[in-house]
Amino acid sequence: PIALIALSIAIGCLGALSVSWLLFGRLHLLTLVFGASLVGIAQDYAIYFLCARLGTAAQTDSRELLRRLLPGLALMLLAAVIGYLGMALTPFPGLRQMAVFSVLGLLFAWLTVILWFPALIHANTLRSTALADRCSHSIGRWPRFRANRTGYLLLATFAVFTVTGLARLNVSDDIRALQKTPQHLLDDQIKLGKLLDTPTPAQFYLVRGNTAEQVLQREEQLKQRLQDLIGKKLISGVQAVSNWVPSQQQQHDDRDLIAATLLTPQGPLAAIAAAIDEHAQWVQDMRQRLLAHGEPLLPQAFIDSPAGQPWRHLWLGKTGAQYASIVAVRGLSDYRQLPLLAAAAAPAEGVQWVDKVADISAVLRYYREYMTWALLAAYFTIFLLLALRYRRAAWRAIAPPLLATLATLALFGLIGQPLQLFHVLACLLLLGLGVDYGIFLQEPTDRHQRFSWLTVGLSAISALLSFGLLALSNSPPLHAFGLTMLIGMALVWLISPCFRGAASSSSSPHETRQ
Numbered sequence: 001p002i003a004l005i006a007l008s009i010a011i012g013c014l015g016a017l018s019v020s021w022l023l024f025g026r027l028h029l030l031t032l033v034f035g036a037s038l039v040g041i042a043q044d045y046a047i048y049f050l051c052a053r054l055g056t057a058a059q060t061d062s063r064e065l066l067r068r069l070l071p072g073l074a075l076m077l078l079a080a081v082i083g084y085l086g087m088a089l090t091p092f093p094g095l096r097q098m099a100v101f102s103v104l105g106l107l108f109a110w111l112t113v114i115l116w117f118p119a120l121i122h123a124n125t126l127r128s129t130a131l132a133d134r135c136s137h138s139i140g141r142w143p144r145f146r147a148n149r150t151g152y153l154l155l156a157t158f159a160v161f162t163v164t165g166l167a168r169l170n171v172s173d174d175i176r177a178l179q180k181t182p183q184h185l186l187d188d189q190i191k192l193g194k195l196l197d198t199p200t201p202a203q204f205y206l207v208r209g210n211t212a213e214q215v216l217q218r219e220e221q222l223k224q225r226l227q228d229l230i231g232k233k234l235i236s237g238v239q240a241v242s243n244w245v246p247s248q249q250q251q252h253d254d255r256d257l258i259a260a261t262l263l264t265p266q267g268p269l270a271a272i273a274a275a276i277d278e279h280a281q282w283v284q285d286m287r288q289r290l291l292a293h294g295e296p297l298l299p300q301a302f303i304d305s306p307a308g309q310p311w312r313h314l315w316l317g318k319t320g321a322q323y324a325s326i327v328a329v330r331g332l333s334d335y336r337q338l339p340l341l342a343a344a345a346a347p348a349e350g351v352q353w354v355d356k357v358a359d360i361s362a363v364l365r366y367y368r369e370y371m372t373w374a375l376l377a378a379y380f381t382i383f384l385l386l387a388l389r390y391r392r393a394a395w396r397a398i399a400p401p402l403l404a405t406l407a408t409l410a411l412f413g414l415i416g417q418p419l420q421l422f423h424v425l426a427c428l429l430l431l432g433l434g435v436d437y438g439i440f441l442q443e444p445t446d447r448h449q450r451f452s453w454l455t456v457g458l459s460a461i462s463a464l465l466s467f468g469l470l471a472l473s474n475s476p477p478l479h480a481f482g483l484t485m486l487i488g489m490a491l492v493w494l495i496s497p498c499f500r501g502a503a504s505s506s507s508s509p510h511e512t513r514q
Contacts, residue, residue: 015108035101042109165410172418216247236331401434404491426484460493
């Protein structure tokens with residue numbers, strides 16, 4: 001059995017590797033590591049066939065057994081593919097590559113079981129063990145959910161737990177939560193930033209205008225609005241080209257102010273002439289000379305000079321039909337005050353507040369909401385597929401992953417674990433894997449349910465080892481993914497026998513069951 005299961009996994013991995021290489025040209029190492037573990041779930045098909053062979057009479061041919069198992073196997077493949085393809089809808093190339101690799105691996109492993117196992121496995125190929133017999137018969141000790149007083153009481157208790165937990169569930173799409181940086185490095189970064197008074201690299205103002213002069217004027221108006229925040233010590237100041245090159249209007253006003261105050265006949269220049277015993281003509285000549293050399297300073301000339309070299313990143317110059325510049329914020333002490341900085345740009349034309357962290361977090365929020373709808377659509381689609389085979393008993397096959405998902409999210413709400421995109425992705429995979437257990441246990445005969453329960457146990461242990469260990473990772477995305485799978489798969493394993501179909505002596509899987 002171990003060799004046969006390894007054979008299906010090996011063919012799945014090799015097939016996925018070959019086709020993925022043709023599609024993508026090259027594969028990331030993480031795709032091979034993570035994708036191979038996902039393909040390990042493909043052993044479910046082999047385990048299902050092997051356990052069914054153990055639980056079937058010796059006179060039944062393996063090809064006849066395959067014809068009976070084929071509808072369930074096909075549903076298992078479709079459900080898993082729907083779950084994995086949800087990962088392909090994310091904006092992350094790595095996850096898309098993993099999803100394609102995993103779907104291909106599932107398909108090749110499934111084809112291996114369908115095409116090879118009937119020829120390789122016969123009635124006398126496998127021998128059962130005492131432990132396997134005890135595990136398979138233990139399903140009889142599990143209660144079966146029924147529409148009676150006890151069932152309604154359990155359902156009401158679960159509803160109260162779920163509603164309470166979901167009501168407390170918070171959502172966090174902050175990209176910074178996906179990076180676990182050591183606290184001492186963060187403290188050093190903050191301390192160094194304060195000492196150097198450096199601007200924040202991820203938040204700044206983008207100023208646009210039809211001319212360079214208009215850009216400088218809008219910078220000056222923005223700095224005037226920020227004076228209140230500087231006075232409140234929310235920021236220490238800003239870096240802008242207009243700090244060194246005022247607008248032409250401001251330069252003209254400053255020149256007029258100098259002429260009206262310093263260079264008047266009775267002003268400081270005349271006092272200097274009297275002190276050094278110069279006559280009135282000297283005062284007039286000096287005044288004309290100072291005014292003649294007061295040529296306006298242009299931003300591009302300043303940027304091209306050695307003095308403007310450190311500030312070249314602030315002046316974007318002409319971009320398309322407009323000019324643009326950057327106004328950087330210095331000394332931001334509290335990131336909770338970012339809305340106040342954004343509000344300063346709201347009333348100004350041509351001024352845009354740029355927060356790269358918030359922009360990326362908004363993308364994560366969009367895809368979390370998008371994948372939540374995709375999860376609901378996947379449940380609806382899989383339920384329709386199940387209804388085609390199990391009729392009114394289809395809800396019993398999809399109830400285990402659905403209840404496990406709700407319970408996991410409710411538990412996150414109670415323990416204060418915020419919901420992220422990677423939790424939703426894990427819920428998609430939980431659906432794809434968990435619905436297999438419901439399919440295993442929906443066959444009518446008591447013998448079939450016994451070997452199906454053995455299949456569920458072996459598959460669940462493998463899934464917990466494959467994904468549950470990710471919960472121990474220090475990487476927040478992998479930890480979130482693994483924690484969801486650890487709790488969810490354990491719950492699916494525990495509650496799936498409670499929703500098994502009603503056993504009978506009939507061997508037809510098309511029997512309608514309540």
